[in-house]
Amino acid sequence: MSEVLRAEGLSKRFTGIKANENVSFSMEAGSIRAIIGPNGAGKTTFLSMISGHLPPTTGKIFHKGQDVTRMDVVKRARRGILRKFQTPSVFDELSVYENLEIAVLGTNRAADPRPARIRSVLETVRLADRPDALCKHLSHGQRQWLEIGLLLGRNADLLLLDEPTAGMTAEETAATASLIKELTKDHTLSVIVIEHDIDFIRDLEAPVMVLHLGEVLTEGSFDSVANDQRVRDVYLGT
Amino acid sequence: MTQDLVSQKVKSVSGRLSVPSGEPALAVVLFAILALIPVVAGGYIVYVLPQYMIFGVLALSLGLLWGYVGILSFGQAAFFAVGAYVTGIVMGADFGINPVYLAVLAATGAGCLVAAIAGYFLFSAGVRATYFVLVTLALSIMAEQIAVSQSQITGGWNGMYVNRPELPFGPIGSLSLGGDYVMYYVVLPLVALAYFIVRWLMAARFGKVLVGVRENEDRMIALGFGVPFYKTAAFALSGAVAGFAGALYALHSSFVSPSLGGVLFSTEVVVWVAIGGRLSLLGALVGGIIVASLSNYLSAVAPDTWQLMLGVLFIIVIVFFKRGLAGAVSDGVRLLTAQRGQTNE
Numbered sequence A: 001m002s003e004v005l006r007a008e009g010l011s012k013r014f015t016g017i018k019a020n021e022n023v024s025f026s027m028e029a030g031s032i033r034a035i036i037g038p039n040g041a042g043k044t045t046f047l048s049m050i051s052g053h054l055p056p057t058t059g060k061i062f063h064k065g066q067d068v069t070r071m072d073v074v075k076r077a078r079r080g081i082l083r084k085f086q087t088p089s090v091f092d093e094l095s096v097y098e099n100l101e102i103a104v105l106g107t108n109r110a111a112d113p114r115p116a117r118i119r120s121v122l123e124t125v126r127l128a129d130r131p132d133a134l135c136k137h138l139s140h141g142q143r144q145w146l147e148i149g150l151l152l153g154r155n156a157d158l159l160l161l162d163e164p165t166a167g168m169t170a171e172e173t174a175a176t177a178s179l180i181k182e183l184t185k186d187h188t189l190s191v192i193v194i195e196h197d198i199d200f201i202r203d204l205e206a207p208v209m210v211l212h213l214g215e216v217l218t219e220g221s222f223d224s225v226a227n228d229q230r231v232r233d234v235y236l237g238t
Numbered sequence B: 001m002t003q004d005l006v007s008q009k010v011k012s013v014s015g016r017l018s019v020p021s022g023e024p025a026l027a028v029v030l031f032a033i034l035a036l037i038p039v040v041a042g043g044y045i046v047y048v049l050p051q052y053m054i055f056g057v058l059a060l061s062l063g064l065l066w067g068y069v070g071i072l073s074f075g076q077a078a079f080f081a082v083g084a085y086v087t088g089i090v091m092g093a094d095f096g097i098n099p100v101y102l103a104v105l106a107a108t109g110a111g112c113l114v115a116a117i118a119g120y121f122l123f124s125a126g127v128r129a130t131y132f133v134l135v136t137l138a139l140s141i142m143a144e145q146i147a148v149s150q151s152q153i154t155g156g157w158n159g160m161y162v163n164r165p166e167l168p169f170g171p172i173g174s175l176s177l178g179g180d181y182v183m184y185y186v187v188l189p190l191v192a193l194a195y196f197i198v199r200w201l202m203a204a205r206f207g208k209v210l211v212g213v214r215e216n217e218d219r220m221i222a223l224g225f226g227v228p229f230y231k232t233a234a235f236a237l238s239g240a241v242a243g244f245a246g247a248l249y250a251l252h253s254s255f256v257s258p259s260l261g262g263v264l265f266s267t268e269v270v271v272w273v274a275i276g277g278r279l280s281l282l283g284a285l286v287g288g289i290i291v292a293s294l295s296n297y298l299s300a301v302a303p304d305t306w307q308l309m310l311g312v313l314f315i316i317v318i319v320f321f322k323r324g325l326a327g328a329v330s331d332g333v334r335l336l337t338a339q340r341g342q343t344n345e
Helices: A043-051 A073-079 A096-103 A114-124 A140-153 A170-183 A198-204 A222-226 A229-236 B002-012 B023-040 B044-069 B076-092 B100-124 B129-149 B180-203 B205-215 B217-222 B227-253 B263-276 B281-301 B306-320 B324-344
Strands: A003-014 A017-028 A032-036 A058-063 A081-084 A158-162 A190-194 A208-212 A215-220 B166-168 B174-176
Touching: A003 A043, A003 A190, A017 A043, A017 A190, A017 A208, A017 A215, A032 A043, A032 A198, A043 A058, A043 A073, A043 A081, A043 A158, A043 A190, A073 A081, A073 B217, A081 A140, A096 A114, A096 A140, A096 B205, A114 A140, A114 A170, A140 A158, A140 A170, A170 A190, A170 A198, A198 A222, A208 A222, A208 A229, A215 A222, A215 A229, A222 A229, B023 B044, B023 B180, B023 B281, B044 B076, B044 B180, B044 B205, B044 B227, B044 B263, B044 B281, B076 B100, B076 B129, B076 B227, B076 B263, B100 B129, B100 B166, B100 B227, B129 B263, B174 B180, B180 B205, B180 B227, B180 B281, B205 B217, B205 B227, B217 B227, B263 B281, B263 B306, B263 B324, B281 B306, B281 B324
Parallel strands: A032 A190, A032 A208, A081 A158, A158 A190
Antiparallel strands: A003 A017, A003 A058, A208 A215, B166 B174
């Protein structure tokens, strides 16, 4: 399998604060990776360096073998690295369908016309029955899904999801886990997820990286991480 | 029953991405009415109405920017003045051929170029919101100052005279714009053309991206859209439309003066569009025509207080009808159709 993303020794220092220190990371195309850690562990900072919203102080980022460390957000997004923000960032005043109409602009594929793609994205993110609803009238969970839908409407290759289940009910959270697994089913799309919800992370059945005080504490399967005494000490609190 | 009501409600809700679908039909009605006015009215109205239609185009240039991209500009008068002066300069030059088409093209291009240059530097530097508005304000001040100070070209405070030309039509002959009726029926289709071109662009991909930028700029960037490029293009288009309006103004009124580029005039454009309704291109156009006509009428009947009255109207609209006349009309239509729907059931 090919590697979709590799980060080498990423550090990010704000004046006096080490948000990330020497974080190295790699993942295969078509896989899911979960990142957990207590508040202030540097999870969102790490994601921002991958998406291009923050330049790393040191270190390098490779997307499908190419160095993207110096590329801005727009260039990385065009390569397929697309980010969902912590608070849903959608077009609130527009309808669900109009949201996706914007997302698919400029992503012409002869074999797959845009209206058909909008429909299939709507089905994937479970909004097929509400295309005309104004986005601001959706529930918080549905807006989270719509934002994932916006990323899918682009030519997405790697999704960066920052707390995708924040504000969701238990059922919605479970549905989101199966949605993410669905997305990577045919092994073309890769997903990095940041989350707090431990049940959700377990449902993802994916390798987990634990960040603590900006550094990698440990990495491994959910069970090995959940049974790691250091992780329990700093994070799970049991 | 309840289910039906709910699904109906959802259907009737649509966002603001698409230009209201009834708008072009309404525009056709408006242009048809304008086309009939010289049949029933005459004299002064036929002379002066094209000027207000031209102001409508100027309002349109701001409407597309303020309504679609959410960028307010106090620089529209500057582009208008650039267009008007370029027209005057080209018309006054000795080319050996009739330069009227060249003048209009050059004026449109000059408005476009000035806006594109200003927009490129501001938007690539990430200048947003209030700071951008302040810079556009400065553009208006500069336009007026340059018009005053470069008097060997512009005539300074004395202004610049532009003769009403003949429109050449190749081998068919030519049409003199000297008469007010001819001028009227030349300006009207050009105003309609400007509206429909802008309307078409805004309904296409370009307009949809702009709405995305207006609604959520950071989201657009994170989706991979080159936002500064689109903003610059929208500003350049706005400058081109304003420059085009300036050219028509110069040809129609035969006189160009520095106040055309001033802050005062720019502010008037903002008032027209706010009253007309910035989220509707037709609203902006109509706002320009109606409020400019109203200003003229009020200034004749109440020379001391007309600006005060206009100010009060502006405040009323801002407080009670945020979406202007166009918003009030579309709300009214929606209310009426909803009531009719209920009585039918």
